[in-house]
Amino acid sequence: MIDQQLGGSAWADLSGLELLKGHSTGKDLLLLIDPDCQVELGAAQVTALCDRRVGVGADGFVRVVRTSALPGAEGFAQAVPEAEWFMDHYLPDGSVAPVCGSALRLFAQVLDAQGLQPLADGEAVTVGTRWGARTVTRSGELWTVDMGPAHLLLPPQAAADPRAEGWDTLVELPGLAGYRAALSLSLSAPHTVVALAEESELEAVDLSGLQGTQDLDVVPRPEDGTSLSLVVPLGVEDTGGQEVGRARLRALKQGGGEDPSGGDGACAVAVALHEWEGAGAPQDYLLEVPGGSLGVHVGEDPWAPGATLLLTGPATITGRVVLA
Numbered sequence: 001m002i003d004q005q006l007g008g009s010a011w012a013d014l015s016g017l018e019l020l021k022g023h024s025t026g027k028d029l030l031l032l033i034d035p036d037c038q039v040e041l042g043a044a045q046v047t048a049l050c051d052r053r054v055g056v057g058a059d060g061f062v063r064v065v066r067t068s069a070l071p072g073a074e075g076f077a078q079a080v081p082e083a084e085w086f087m088d089h090y091l092p093d094g095s096v097a098p099v100c101g102s103a104l105r106l107f108a109q110v111l112d113a114q115g116l117q118p119l120a121d122g123e124a125v126t127v128g129t130r131w132g133a134r135t136v137t138r139s140g141e142l143w144t145v146d147m148g149p150a151h152l153l154l155p156p157q158a159a160a161d162p163r164a165e166g167w168d169t170l171v172e173l174p175g176l177a178g179y180r181a182a183l184s185l186s187l188s189a190p191h192t193v194v195a196l197a198e199e200s201e202l203e204a205v206d207l208s209g210l211q212g213t214q215d216l217d218v219v220p221r222p223e224d225g226t227s228l229s230l231v232v233p234l235g236v237e238d239t240g241g242q243e244v245g246r247a248r249l250r251a252l253k254q255g256g257g258e259d260p261s262g263g264d265g266a267c268a269v270a271v272a273l274h275e276w277e278g279a280g281a282p283q284d285y286l287l288e289v290p291g292g293s294l295g296v297h298v299g300e301d302p303w304a305p306g307a308t309l310l311l312t313g314p315a316t317i318t319g320r321v322v323l324a
Contacts, residue, residue: 026260026291043094101263
């Protein structure tokens with residue numbers, strides 16, 4: 001674990017504060033433990049702290065706060081009293097982040113490691129987010145997040161009927177010739193999943209310099225933007241009588257660059273693979289992302305009412321930063 005002291009005028013009014021830093025399969029975050037929400041925090045400060053050149057550097061910023069203390073969350077605190085803690089999560093540009101499985105895993109790890117809510121193996125914590133309550137369960141050294149349901153987006157003027165063809169969108173990818181078929185899904189935010197035939201194609205796609213799918217030719221163009229996941233299926237393995245689908249993926253964040261973790265993208269990929277496999281498809285998937293491996297349980301029918309996706313992966317606290 002690395003201890004570090006940093007000074008900077010952009011966060012001069014935060015002098016003396018200690019931040020934690022950690023990552024979940026390569027997605028790194030800064031975390032401020034502020035149970036009573038006493039620290040005044042603005043978008044400019046978040047942006048400065050997340051900057052990798054002049055700040056600390058991170059893929060996002062999280063305030064660990066009691067739900068009852070967060071302004072505007074009074075109604076949520078009354079409706080979901082079991083959610084004692086709230087994940088106040090921001091993107092590097094200071095905007096509010098969508099639900100992120102990687103961040104939720106690290107959030108639970110911090111609650112446990114800092115003694116805010118110790119969790120034994122098999123125990124769960126309910127965490128408040130701006131997208132509703134999410135449950136995170138300790139699974140040995142891993143964490144399992146209830147990511148909620150998935151839905152087909154059915155975009156207007158779709159290039160094909162996804163219920164009949166398995167795709168609805170065309171995407172032109174830098175490094176590959178022609179357009180590739182994709183399926184549009186929604187979790188807490190829109191996702192577009194492209195299936196590739198070989199791992200060499202996955203490696204040939206050049207995502208460098210892209211700031212999101214707005215830099216790609218997507219037909220039809222998503223009105224509300226989308227994240228992009230590229231997947232190469234690697235077949236199905238029998239692990240002790242249980243079939244597990246395997247795949248490699250890369251993800252491009254909406255409004256950002258390549259995501260080393262792609263937790264939400266992994267869930268979208270698992271649902272898409274299950275849809276493409278058809279009858280008898282595996283209910284569990286092991287997915288290789290640039291930052292490691294993630295497991296996703298989609299169940300027998302991820303589109304069924306009440307169905308939910310379960311994302312399992314690691315989380316690691318890597319250091320502490322004191323702002324000077």
